[in-house]
Amino acid sequence: MDYVSRCVKDTVTTYKTSNPFEIASQKGIIITESPLGETLGFYMMRRRTQFITLNSDMNHHIKRFVCAHELGHAIEYPLCNTSFLRKTTLTSINKIEVQANKFATLLLAFNHNFEPWMTKRHFLQLCGIPIEMERFI
Numbered sequence: 001m002d003y004v005s006r007c008v009k010d011t012v013t014t015y016k017t018s019n020p021f022e023i024a025s026q027k028g029i030i031i032t033e034s035p036l037g038e039t040l041g042f043y044m045m046r047r048r049t050q051f052i053t054l055n056s057d058m059n060h061h062i063k064r065f066v067c068a069h070e071l072g073h074a075i076e077y078p079l080c081n082t083s084f085l086r087k088t089t090l091t092s093i094n095k096i097e098v099q100a101n102k103f104a105t106l107l108l109a110f111n112h113n114f115e116p117w118m119t120k121r122h123f124l125q126l127c128g129i130p131i132e133m134e135r136f137i
């Protein structure tokens with residue numbers, strides 16, 4: 001099992017949920033929302049406290065995905081403050097961003113079954129995951 005899959009599995013096992021907001025809350029991560037313009041969200045650690053900031057102008061589905069992406073940073077590389085997540089980061093080839101996108105995708109897909117009749121597009125939609133994440137399914 002690769003590093004990201006292992007992180008997702010351990011996280012769901014530890015916190016007994018795949019809801020990124022609930023996991024963040026159980027981990028003591030502080031989530032705030034502000035109007036961030038083009039930025040969807042970012043993660044940072046300051047004085048041993050972890051923060052996730054989300055753009056308040058996003059719909060519920062994308063907010064959940066962005067929260068899961070930033071949670072991926074918080075779990076995979078807690079000490080590393082990340083660059084702002086923008087729409088273009090969804091297709092980024094930067095290793096840390098790829099790993100956060102994969103974490104978010106696997107986390108949100110965790111409790112869903114990929115049924116034989118589904119296309120990848122159906123499945124991603126069902127899980128509330130952006131279509132750009134197709135390669136992780």
Ligand SMILES: [Zn+2]
Binds near residue numbers: 082089
């Ligand atoms: Zn990121």
